[in-house]
Each structure stands twice: as structure tokens, then as C-alpha cells.
Amino acid sequence: MAVIPMRNAKEKVKNLGSVIDSMATIRDTRSKLAVTDKELKAEYDALQLELIAMLQAQGTVSGASAAFTASISQSEVYNITDFDAWVAFANKNKLTHAFYKQVSAPSIREYVALHKGKVPTGLEPFSKLSISLTARN
Numbered sequence: 001m002a003v004i005p006m007r008n009a010k011e012k013v014k015n016l017g018s019v020i021d022s023m024a025t026i027r028d029t030r031s032k033l034a035v036t037d038k039e040l041k042a043e044y045d046a047l048q049l050e051l052i053a054m055l056q057a058q059g060t061v062s063g064a065s066a067a068f069t070a071s072i073s074q075s076e077v078y079n080i081t082d083f084d085a086w087v088a089f090a091n092k093n094k095l096t097h098a099f100y101k102q103v104s105a106p107s108i109r110e111y112v113a114l115h116k117g118k119v120p121t122g123l124e125p126f127s128k129l130s131i132s133l134t135a136r137n
Contacts, residue, residue, distance in 0.1 A: 020133065055070075056072075
């Protein structure tokens with residue numbers, strides 16, 4: 001197992017308890033921020049829709065306040081409606097770079113378990129280490 005260096009060489013040596021407590025504090029803070037972020041994103045998205053409607057009603061694609069300008073931008077995105085057809089097309093037309101290079105770990109673990117440990121071609125397993133924090137009281 002590799003030893004992970006401390007973030008700052010000037011930090012005092014920490015004991016296990018203080019590191020665990022710091023991780024729990026950060027996890028809790030991030031959790032609270034995630035809730036706030038989700039609320040802010042929903043509000044931002046609603047304002048964005050409102051602004052698009054206002055600009056379109058005025059027949060324009062941009063507007064400004066005293067401090068900012070805003071303009072409508074448009075880009076095409078694509079949803080897969082037939083995965084098998086898309087995979088066949090991508091392979092035939094050498095578009096495999098259009099896939100995200102990530103596999104579903106639970107699906108692959110299930111496949112490996114059902115096939116006596118045989119890992120699918122093109123994949124290699126690795127162990128990802130993480131810490132599970134659980135409150136003691």
C-alpha cells in the first residue's frame with residue numbers, strides 16, 4: 001500500500017482520531033453545502049428559464065444589467081433512444097471515441113462473479129481504497 005504524504009509538510013503530526021474527526025467534519029460540511037448547492041442550482045435554472053422567456057418575448061437574444069450581460073446560447077445534445085443501434089453505428093463508423101470511457105463497476109463485478117472471475121477483454125481490475133466513516137454514538 002502506498003503512503004500518501006500529508007498536504008502540508010509544516011502541519012503537526014496528527015493522530016488517527018483527529019484525522020477521522022476532521023474527515024467527518026468535512027463530510028458533514030460538504031453534505032450541508034450540497035443541499036444548499038442543489039437549492040441554488042434549482043433557483044438559478046428557474047431564473048435562466050425566466051430570462052430566456054423574457055428575451056424571446058422581446059425578440060432578442062441578449063440583455064444587460066449594470067454589471068453583467070447575458071445572451072442565449074444554443075448547442076445540440078443527443079439522447080440515446082436505441083442503445084444497441086447506437087453501439088453498432090458507432091463501431092461501424094469508428095465513433096467509439098464518442099463514448100465516455102467508464103464502465104459500470106457494479107455490472108462488471110456481477111459479470112466477473114457469474115463468469116468465475118473472468119475479466120472482460122479490455123478491462124483490468126484495480127482496488128480503490130476509501131474510508132467509511134460511521135458515528136459511534
